[in-house]
Amino acid sequence: MQVDKETYLLLLLSDANLPTGSFVASAGLESTAAHALFHVPATPPGSDTLAFLRNSVDTYARSTLPFARDAHRVTTAYASGEMTELDEALQALSRLDALYDASTLNHVARRASCAQGAALLTLYARGFTRPPFLMLKTPTTYLPLLDERENRAGALVAALKLRVRRGDSNAPGHLPICWGVLAGALGLTVDRGAYIHLFLHARGVLSAAIRMNALGPYAAQQLLLHAVKHMVDDALTSTAHVVSGALQDEIDPEHAEDRLPATTWPLGDLLAARHDLLHSRIFNS
Amino acid sequence: MSNATVVLDAGDGNITARIHNNHVVFPVLSYTYPLKLLSPRIQQDGVAVVYMMTYGGGLVGGDRISLSINVEQDAQLVLLSQGSTKVFKARSGVRAAARSTARPPDSTTMQRLDVSIAAGGALFLLPDPVTCFRNASYRQAQTFRLAHGASAALLDWYTSGRRARGEEWAFARYYSVNEVFVSSVRSARDVVLLEAMGTESASDVCGEFLPRRTLADRMGPYSCYATLLLYGPLVQGVIRELEDRVQKITVFQVREPLDVLWSLSPVSGQTNGRIVRVAGKETEEVKKWLSDALRGGLVSVIGDEVYSKTFI
Numbered sequence: 001m002q003v004d005k006e007t008y009l010l011l012l013l014s015d016a017n018l019p020t021g022s023f024v025a026s027a028g029l030e031s032t033a034a035h036a037l038f039h040v041p042a043t044p045p046g047s048d049t050l051a052f053l054r055n056s057v058d059t060y061a062r063s064t065l066p067f068a069r070d071a072h073r074v075t076t077a078y079a080s081g082e083m084t085e086l087d088e089a090l091q092a093l094s095r096l097d098a099l100y101d102a103s104t105l106n107h108v109a110r111r112a113s114c115a116q117g118a119a120l121l122t123l124y125a126r127g128f129t130r131p132p133f134l135m136l137k138t139p140t141t142y143l144p145l146l147d148e149r150e151n152r153a154g155a156l157v158a159a160l161k162l163r164v165r166r167g168d169s170n171a172p173g174h175l176p177i178c179w180g181v182l183a184g185a186l187g188l189t190v191d192r193g194a195y196i197h198l199f200l201h202a203r204g205v206l207s208a209a210i211r212m213n214a215l216g217p218y219a220a221q222q223l224l225l226h227a228v229k230h231m232v233d234d235a236l237t238s239t240a241h242v243v244s245g246a247l248q249d250e251i252d253p254e255h256a257e258d259r260l261p262a263t264t265w266p267l268g269d270l271l272a273a274r275h276d277l278l279h280s281r282i283f284n285s
Numbered sequence: 286m287s288n289a290t291v292v293l294d295a296g297d298g299n300i301t302a303r304i305h306n307n308h309v310v311f312p313v314l315s316y317t318y319p320l321k322l323l324s325p326r327i328q329q330d331g332v333a334v335v336y337m338m339t340y341g342g343g344l345v346g347g348d349r350i351s352l353s354i355n356v357e358q359d360a361q362l363v364l365l366s367q368g369s370t371k372v373f374k375a376r377s378g379v380r381a382a383a384r385s386t387a388r389p390p391d392s393t394t395m396q397r398l399d400v401s402i403a404a405g406g407a408l409f410l411l412p413d414p415v416t417c418f419r420n421a422s423y424r425q426a427q428t429f430r431l432a433h434g435a436s437a438a439l440l441d442w443y444t445s446g447r448r449a450r451g452e453e454w455a456f457a458r459y460y461s462v463n464e465v466f467v468s469s470v471r472s473a474r475d476v477v478l479l480e481a482m483g484t485e486s487a488s489d490v491c492g493e494f495l496p497r498r499t500l501a502d503r504m505g506p507y508s509c510y511a512t513l514l515l516y517g518p519l520v521q522g523v524i525r526e527l528e529d530r531v532q533k534i535t536v537f538q539v540r541e542p543l544d545v546l547w548s549l550s551p552v553s554g555q556t557n558g559r560i561v562r563v564a565g566k567e568t569e570e571v572k573k574w575l576s577d578a579l580r581g582g583l584v585s586v587i588g589d590e591v592y593s594k595t596f597i
Contacts, residue, residue, distance in 0.1 A: 031536075033538075034536050034537075034538055034539065035536065035539055035542060035543065035546065036538075036539045036540055036541055036542050037506075037542050051498065051502070054498055055498075055503055062478065063476075098471070099471070099474070101553045101554070102471045102472060102473055102474045102553065102554075103474045103475075103476070104553070105473055105475055105550060105552065105560045106548070106550050107550040107551055108550075110553060169554070172553070253426060256426075256462070257424060257458075257460040257478060260476065261476060262460070262476040262477060262478035263475075263476060263477050263478070264477075264478050264479065264503075265503060266477055266479075266504075266510050266562070266564075267503070267504060267507060267510075267564060269562065270546055270547075270548050270562040270563075270564055271546070273548035273549075273550050273562065274536065274546070274548050277531070277534045277535060277536045278535075278536045279535045279536060279537045
């Protein structure tokens with residue numbers, strides 16, 4: 001059986017052991033539970049997790065996913081050579097990063113986003129680039145399959161990683177931007193990249209729920225199979241036309257509410273921002 | 286009305302606040318129906334108060350208010366309202382569930398506020414909350430441009446509706462954008478979109494498999510939400526007070542949701558701004574919280590007399 005490259009990449013990216021730092025993030029779930037706003041009395045087990053997930057997935061798709069899609073588009077354009085200059089690509093990513101930074105007004109979410117973004121760039125640089133010995137056909141000649149696309153994608157990630165590492169104020173290295181770059185560098189389509197990102201967000205929340213003992217691991221699988229798919233599909237469809245606004249020309253204010261990112265769950269944001277006030281905590285966010 | 290060269294559209298207003306012999310004067314203070322601006326006499330030097338009002342005390346579908354404010358160097362302006370901004374439902378024939386693209390362009394109520402504040406100047410925007418009634422559709426866009434050294438306390442809040450009539454998060458749509466630029470650099474962009482879930486066709490697919498969740502499910506048990514943005518030298522007292530308060534909070538596992546929840550976050554970047562979020566089960570509790578939290582820091586700046594006009 002021949003598995004196409006995109007399917008194979010999905011297997012790699014959806015591996016729960018992937019070192020992306022997501023295991024220390026609960027996306028506000030821990031704080032929500034501590035504030036007695038998680039458990040819903042007199043409802044079937046799992047429905048509280050489901051309610052949280054729907055709010056969380058919905059607001060994440062509307063506020064954050066557009067940035068991942070736009071960063072992915074920039075990366076694809078640069079890797080394919082359609083966008084020629086490295087500086088142009090870096091500047092576009094920096095505009096995305098700056099707008100996301102100004103739009104993420106909760107310091108706990110901002111901290112978690114930067115930590116996970118940096119982890120993704122390291123993952124690409126150390127885990128997804130081709131090791132030197134696999135580039136060699138003989139000890140002196142290179143394989144012809146190392147194509148231009150892979151070279152350009154690698155150069156972009158390396159340059160961005162350097163900026164983020166230096167603490168460049170133009171490159172905070174937020175998670176959705178770094179995810180878009182990683183997915184674009186690997187050659188996924190924009191829609192597929194967004195799909196995996198949102199799925200991983202939902203699965204991250206479920207993993208946190210398991211660690212908090214709010215849900216058993218079997219029940220989490222049931223939710224993943226029977227509920228999360230519809231939730232993710234739904235959120236992707238209803239936000240497919242939303243763009244970050246950082247790269248597009250001024251969007252007509254009459255249509256801004258349909259085309260630009262927005263928070264749809266203000267309570268979740270407030271609760272997540274109170275995470276550091278919890279007396280005891282398992283997660284960093 | 287002195288600025289006769291500017292032709293105003295319905296609902297437009299312009300304010301310029303300037304320091305003249307230690308008093309704040311208004312070289313420009315103009316407005317057109319349904320907007321009304323009133324400035325009461327104040328004893329305190331260096332501060333002026335303007336009330337933003339609408340005829341009939343509310344806005345209906347299709348009303349558009351657009352106010353431009355220019356706060357000049359060292360002038361302090363306090364902007365208030367008289368009672369909450371009531372937003373009545375969109376004109377008849379517009380179903381709450383209609384897709385936005387199908388909505389007639391005149392059915393949404395819109396408020397725009399464009400503010401620029403010069404160095405040493407300050408705007409204290411402390412209005413009453415916005416209350417959207419059943420099926421109302423509301424859009425608000427506020428842009429604040431601060432020079433380096435300008436100050437601002439910007440309050441934006443909304444309630445769940447006309448609770449006395451059993452309306453809880455029963456409006457069709459609420460969309461709000463607050464954007465702050467400091468020295469032309471975007472410092473904060475806060476965008477909130479609240480609409481009934483499951484109204485878009487895609488969500489109905491989800492609805493077949495998953496229990497429907499209403500806006501009330503998502504917003505409850507709170508019925509009033511506030512955001513306060515703080516920038517500049519004249520709000521440092523408020524910021525210190527809030528930092529002190531937040532350091533005293535330790536959340537142990539609570540049994541019942543708290544009546545009032547609030548958070549304090551630094552805004553990213555070099556501006557040293559802060560953002561405060563507050564949610565309360567009752568509007569009055571949020572109002573009391575805000576009034577208490579701001580009193581110490583603001584009375585020393587705008588004075589007792591002016592502060593006593595806020596949060597009443």
